[in-house]
Amino acid sequence: MGLPSDTAASVPTGDDLLGRTVTTLEGCRWITAEINYQVDLFGRQLSGKGDYREERSGPIPKVRMDLKIPLGGDRMGTMVQVCDGRYLWTYRRLFDEKLTRVDMRRLAQALDSGSDRTVVSPLTCTIGMGGVxxxxxxxxxxxxxxxxxxxxxxxxxxxxxxxxxxxxxxxAVMPDRKDAILRGDKVELGKLPGHLPERVLLFLGVEHLFPYRIEYRRPAAGRDEDSFQPLNTSDRPGVTMEFLWVSMNVPIRESDFEYRPGDIEVSDATESFLKRIEAETKRGAERVGP
Structure with missing residues (x-):
């Protein structure tokens, strides 16, 4: 992937491009795509492929993502995430089997009733909680x-x-270094919690402004942070999502967003999720004061 030179006058700002992309996607009723998903899980790279569907017809977007994940040999893992407009269901069958749900109405009410400082960290917010x-x-x-x-x-x-x-x-996520950060001092991002990215790369279509690839990056071990190059392949992404064969505003069956848990035990994760948001918001309030 090569980068041609662009004149400053012809290049929009990142905030402008991203804002226009969000506006475009929020105005799109249906999205379907194939999805490639890769995650570094405890030092092990897991890669999945599957389908992504989204419908925006109500206050809470409906989302479905189905992934198949090779685990080695003949073993195949599964991850399914469905937001039906009320609950976010997440089913994983990797090394064990687990099904959780989050009450999205309660989550929306908590966020609406919170202050302007209410925050959700970028990895706490999954694609099932609001779509792309x-x-x-x-x-x-x-x-x-x-x-x-x-x-x-x-x-x-x-x-x-x-x-x-x-x-x-x-x-907020490095409270022990907050004074240095807010002073503008350089801090070692390698000390971020392991589940958080140091940087994010977005690849937005020039024609359609769709995020065809999203990467959460951490630098290669031993490399100076200042030498970071966005397209340096030695930096292994912690999480990568890539969308292929994207179709926009083509109707999707309502039944695609129904989820039937069957006989598996359901763990309600709503309270733990709300507590996580409350803790993140509290840390955010402490960092800036009243």
């Missing part, structure tokens, strides 16, 4: 994006955006 637009909105709330340039991704032209933590958001 919701995920991008949370990334925009946590990272400042700059345009690196344009590139070719699977035969189509894309804008490459590089996201760095906003100081106030970074201070």
């Amino acid at each position: 637009a919701g995920l991008l909105r949370e990334l925009r709330n946590h990272f400042a994006f700059e345009v690196v340039g344009q590139a070719d991704l699977r035969g189509q032209r894309v804008w490459v955006l590089h996201g760095r933590w906003l100081p106030e958001r970074l201070a």
Whole structure:
């Protein structure tokens, strides 16, 4: 993926591009795509492929993502995430089997009744909690994006955006370094909690402004943070989502967003999720004061 030179006058800002992308996606009723998903889980790379569907017809977007994940040998894992407009269901069959649900109405009420400082970290907010637009909105709330340039991704032209933590958001997740961060001092991002990215890369279609690829990045061991190059392949993404064969505003069957749990025990994760948001918001309030 090569980056051509662009004149400053012809390059929009990262915030402008991302804002236009979110607006475009929020105005799209249906989205379908194939999805490739890769995650570094405890040092082990797991890659899944499947289908993604989204419908925006009510206050809570309906979402369905079905992934098949090879586990080695003949073993095949499964991950299904469905938001039916009321509950977010997450089913995983990897090394064990688990089904959880989150009451999205309660979550929405908690967020609506919170202050302007109520926050959801970029990895707490999954794609099932607001669809692609919701995920991008949370990334925009946590990272400042700059345009690196344009590139070719699977035969189509894309804008490459590089996201760095906003100081106030970074201070919330690294409270022991908040004074240094808010002063503008350099801090070692390698000490971030392992589940959080140091940087984010977005690949937005030039023609349709769709996020065809999203990467959460951490730098290669031993490399100076200042030498970071957005397209350096030695930096292994912690999480990668890539969308292929994207179709927009083609109707989807309502039944695709129904989820029937069957006989498996359901664990309600609503309270734990609300407590996580409350803790994140409290840390955010402490970092900036009244």
